Amino acid sequence: MRRVTAIQHGKVIFFCAASFQDDEPGAEHQLTMPEVPQPEDIAPAPPVPLEVMATLPTKVQRWLARGGPFEFRHVYPRDELNPPKRPPYQQVWFRLRENAGDIPVELHKALLAYASDFHLLGTATFPHGISYYTPNVQMASLDHALWFHRPFRADDWLLYSLDSPSTQGSRGLGPR
Numbered sequence: 746m747r748r749v750t751a752i753q754h755g756k757v758i759f760f761c762a763a764s765f766q767d768d769e770p771g772a773e774h775q776l777t778m779p780e781v782p783q784p785e786d787i788a789p790a791p792p793v794p795l796e797v798m799a800t801l802p803t804k805v806q807r808w809l810a811r812g813g814p815f816e817f818r819h820v821y822p823r824d825e826l827n828p829p830k831r832p833p834y835q836q837v838w839f840r841l842r843e844n845a846g847d848i849p850v851e852l853h854k855a856l857l858a859y860a861s862d863f864h865l866l867g868t869a870t871f872p873h874g875i876s877y878y879t880p881n882v883q884m885a886s887l888d889h890a891l892w893f894h895r896p897f898r899a900d901d902w903l904l905y906s907l908d909s910p911s912t913q914g915s916r917g918l919g920p921r
Contacts, residue, residue, distance in 0.1 A: 775894075784838035784902045787818040797826065805878055815860050816842050823871070830874040833909035833919065837864050841900040856899035862886055869909040869917025887916075 751759035793801075793809050801809070820836040823829065839860055845853065866884045867876065875882055897903060909919030 778904065779836055779906050781820045781836050781838075781904065784818045784840075787820065787838065789816070789818060790822060793826070801826075801878070812842070814842055814856075815839050815863070817863065823876075825867070825876040826878055828870070828874050828876040828879075831871050833868055833871045833912070835864065835868055835871070835907050837905045837907070838902050839863075839905060840902045843900065845898065845900040850896055853897060853899045854893050857893075857897070857903070858891055860899070861891060861905070862889060864905060864907055865889070865919060866917065868907040869912045869919045871909070873912070 746765075747761075747763045749759075749761040749763070750757055751761075798806055798809065816839065818838040820838070821831075823831070823835075841856060845856075865886050870876060870882075870884075877884060907919060909917055911918045
């Protein structure tokens, strides 16, 4: 077990508790993968039209204009600038945009940990018709936990199936 405390400007901003385990045999099972289209059958999200981009705050423009290291393909795309209300679940295919080559398995885990934070909060906002871009809404993930059960490659398509069972008191739970 390792514990890390991150301090910024003299204030604690982050705690991390990490447990490690050697690979060992044991009982195995997993839920059936949701029936969703393959990532190749889902068109990449179109860019935000320039006339719409020009009406957005500078910070939002910068975020939307950057490509980022991961490609995401939403099974049920949603317009985050005009979000409809809908049930609190989604499936997102994602992968690293570039081939990672022969990097260590630990780096694949770190890349997945980074990518896993991208859609957590959004799922909890679906029933409320709000998004990251809704004015006067501030979001941050808390208590983010991950378990790695088997090897994978961050540059292969991975399906992220998320649901949010509850949101109350300005806090959302998801995914479980």
